[in-house]
Amino acid sequence: MNGEKRYWLDRKENVTKVYWSVWVLCGLLLLIEPAIEMHGEFSIEHWFGFYGVFGFVACVGLVLAAKALRRILMRPEDYYDR
């Protein structure tokens, strides 16, 4: 890289470290849940790991749905300029 400074994130193994640390953090959040008494208006909020599962499923669903929407919605960049 012709003398340019190499950054920590430039190394592939460090990106992998970041990736697995997200897994570890998520695991920890599930582990401490039994120690905290969960309050909430709806019974669903008391299910174990509800917020985590909901966040994960919501995001995967969102991305897959958006990806499918591209087939219907996507047009060339100059679509409106032609």
Place this chain on the structure above:
Amino acid sequence: MTAEFSPGLILILGSILVPLLRGRARSAYLLALPLAGLAYLVWLPYGNYGTFAFLGHELVMARVDRLSLLFGYIFMIAAWLTTIYALHVKDAAQQVAALVYSGSAVSAVFAGDLLTLFVFWELTAISSVVLIWARGAERSYRAGLRYLIIHLASGVLLMLGALVQLNETGSLVFGHIGLDGPGGMLIFIGFGIKCAFPLLHNWLQDAYPEATVTGTVWLSAFTTKLAVYALARGFAGTEELIWIGAAMTAFPIFYAVIENDLRRVLSYSLNNQLGFMVVGIGIGTELSLNGTAAHAFSHILYKALLFMSMGAVLHRVGTVNGTDLGGLYKSMPWTAGFCIVGAASISAFPLFSGFVSKALILTATAEQGYFVTWLVLLFASAGVFHHSGIKIPYFAFFAHDSGKRCAEAPANMLVAMALTAALCIGIGVYPQPLYSLLPYPVNYEPYTATHVLAQLQLLLFSALAFSVLMRTGIYPPEMRSVNLDFDWIYRGLGRRVADAALDAASRARIALAGRLMALSMSGWRALYHHHGPEGLLARTWPTGSMALWVMILLLAYLVAYYV
């Protein structure tokens, strides 16, 4: 008439002097105006001021209560921060437009009657379009025109509604309006256009990304939040708003995921955040209205911060397309850091501003038992983290290294971003000052173990979803494209219908042309026959024959006289 006047006039009338000043004096003056406005607001006691009679109705230029003051404060703060961000712009036209725009937004918030509201409502539209056109590109010009037409229409609906309202109730007072009469319906749609309700929203994603670097930051702060204020004032507790707001939070995030222009991604997420505020207005309890006001306050700051950071990228790199960016954290580490603060705030991470304000709305939704709405808001919360919290910083500053190297953002931009970021964190860490400004007394503690854990789970598992999708290559790559939205109705279908109509008209003209030609030719021929060079009526007669005829006529007269 009292000495107090509409607070926005400090900015509107103050802008007159801007072109007369030069260099540092102008910069200092620009910075002083919003601070003077803020000081005036702090001093201003509650009450109605600047009242005068107009055609037998009392107009109120400044109604000062807790709700209008809160929006007044944040508008002045946003004007000051954005002025710092825009200090490198030397174009007096843009500076004056920005002052008139922010000033009229402030004045609209303090309007105590619908006529005053209408005047400043339209003034925000007219002045803000300058910030779009100042970009100077053909696309900006066209987007600006569409923006202007739609916003003027919103004002016309407001005016019509106000007149119907006046006819029905005999009053122009801007209080609770409700959806009971036709006047209320018209005003509701007028407000809804400015608030970017679903299907009325396209002006936002259309125009904001086409404005100048600084113009988009100005635009993001005022127009839509003025509409939120107006809805909170006129339609609190209108249940329809719950459904409208829930739809607003959900559908823009699908677009945000596949959009390439990162400032357009932010426009979609702006739309999504407005949805939370609209739900709060629809629920209409003290807690939810507090939530709307608080969320508007923190939203203006973190949204401005995100637009500032993307503006800095556009300023330095010349593009904010996700396809062309990546690895910019090496060149612009400060901008990247501030962007992440904005991203954490909009995602409502604990210790950032969104956490303490959005929680009020979500809690109010749950307390009133709106389960489906609550689920939609939760989905939208995860989604906003996904596209604003992760996608924006990731594709701009990290992802694959685009190889682009540039200078860090200019000093004035960095200062503006630093101050805004400090406010985002400040509100998140210590929300009490914001809570004490809210319209109703607050009895709410955001930092409970349940709330923090729930929010962290929601966000980190969303981050996990993003990481997994990225790592497995399922995540849709950024692509150069236009994604069809509802504006296709007028930009695509509407244009095609107009083109077809023009085409049909010209075909009809061609088909009729032969017959018309024959008809007109025969007309011309008749004209030519009588009046042409050979025509009887165009002949030049000698003077002698003229005299002869006159003589004959006179003789005939003489004969007639004697007979």
